[in-house]
Amino acid sequence: xxxxxxxxxxxxxxxxxxAGKILPGIRLPFNTRNERHMKQWAWIGTDVxxxxxxxxxxxxxxxxxxIDAILPxxxxxxxxxxRSSHLPxxxxxxxxxxxxxxEAGLEVHGWMWTMPCNxxxxxxxxxxxxxxxRLGESSTxxxxxxxxxxxxxxxxPEVWEFVGKTVSELSQIDGLTGVHLxxxxxxxxxxxxxxxxxxxxxxxxxxxxxxxxxxxxxxxxFKKESGIDPMxxxxxxxxxxxxxxxxxxxxxxxxxxxxxxxxxxxxxxxAAVFPNWxxxxxxxxxxxxxxxxxxxxxAYYNGGVDWIAKKTGEEVKSQRYGAPVYSGLxxxxxxxxxxxxxxxxxxxxxxSGVSLFSAQAMSEKKWASLKSAIELLKKG
Ligand SMILES: [Zn+2]
Numbered sequence: 001x002x003x004x005x006x007x008x009x010x011x012x013x014x015x016x017x018x019a020g021k022i023l024p025g026i027r028l029p030f031n032t033r034n035e036r037h038m039k040q041w042a043w044i045g046t047d048v049x050x051x052x053x054x055x056x057x058x059x060x061x062x063x064x065x066x067i068d069a070i071l072p073x074x075x076x077x078x079x080x081x082x083r084s085s086h087l088p089x090x091x092x093x094x095x096x097x098x099x100x101x102x103e104a105g106l107e108v109h110g111w112m113w114t115m116p117c118n119x120x121x122x123x124x125x126x127x128x129x130x131x132x133x134r135l136g137e138s139s140t141x142x143x144x145x146x147x148x149x150x151x152x153x154x155x156x157p158e159v160w161e162f163v164g165k166t167v168s169e170l171s172q173i174d175g176l177t178g179v180h181l182x183x184x185x186x187x188x189x190x191x192x193x194x195x196x197x198x199x200x201x202x203x204x205x206x207x208x209x210x211x212x213x214x215x216x217x218x219x220x221x222f223k224k225e226s227g228i229d230p231m232x233x234x235x236x237x238x239x240x241x242x243x244x245x246x247x248x249x250x251x252x253x254x255x256x257x258x259x260x261x262x263x264x265x266x267x268x269x270x271a272a273v274f275p276n277w278x279x280x281x282x283x284x285x286x287x288x289x290x291x292x293x294x295x296x297x298x299a300y301y302n303g304g305v306d307w308i309a310k311k312t313g314e315e316v317k318s319q320r321y322g323a324p325v326y327s328g329l330x331x332x333x334x335x336x337x338x339x340x341x342x343x344x345x346x347x348x349x350x351x352s353g354v355s356l357f358s359a360q361a362m363s364e365k366k367w368a369s370l371k372s373a374i375e376l377l378k379k380g
Contacts, residue, residue: 039068040067041326041353045073045358045360073182074112075113076113077148095173098173107178114163114184116150127140131212133212139212151187154253155249164257178269185281186282218246226241251283271293291323292315292325293355298334299333316349326355331361334366339369343373344377
């Protein structure tokens, strides 16, 4: 019996089987490293100024270097770069590049920001949709760290509908393989250790100005569940129930609202996620997505390539539904040799490939190094 027949007979997805999650204790003959389906990705920041010929050339380089799928940033919390009927729109960049990428043999996954919303009209009309910190300040008035940290509250059905509309529009676009969620989380209650000096702050514990969401809907729902008003917790970071409550708000949005919309449209769904997931209340090990691209930007965590490999291994093991994990590399932080080493070590750790942040940050030397590393992997 080959893998496909086995999968069909069991009525199970290949992804679940590959991770051995559904039949614990049974060793499946095809669950070997060589049969893991490898895929290499590249995020592409919004660029509406390059010509179709520029993209043709760049896509050829990407494909030639071993990239299988691209993630163009087509919604950045302010403007959509596809023909949206509910968001402010710029040029329909996505529609321009889909046929060019497909011609080059690349999958296209639309990269959208999820929870931040910097559309003035929404901020003005629906300020109550936005998260509130433990000082009672709305992120529309006092966003944490940077001006664009205006996050929507994941407890509100109006917010599910708003974000769901974007996913729904993308899910109807021909030629698009998947929808890729970014910023699908709360604001960072604690920034990665390597980033704190950049903002001149020390976060040795959870401080109230960075701790969300204490809006009326969240407070009321938690009170109903637990009998406790979270605003009255002495040290909210000590309350596992309050943390769980917030993990579940995001997990519900992903698993029960957004994923079914994408799948109904025949699209895959993936997400860019955090290694320090607790600090952004993003329990992605419990999400049912088709793949995860953790942003393993080592320098932000005072780590190197070894750290990237170690995190990849932990994240692969932690997946409840066994989805593939593709290690996100901040290629500006890595030398060509380190990129090659990251490809090799993350694969050894159980990762299904890497994702480059970003295509624009790659140099000729880095593309060449990536290419030989991927070729080596393919040879086994
Ligand atoms: Zn809230």
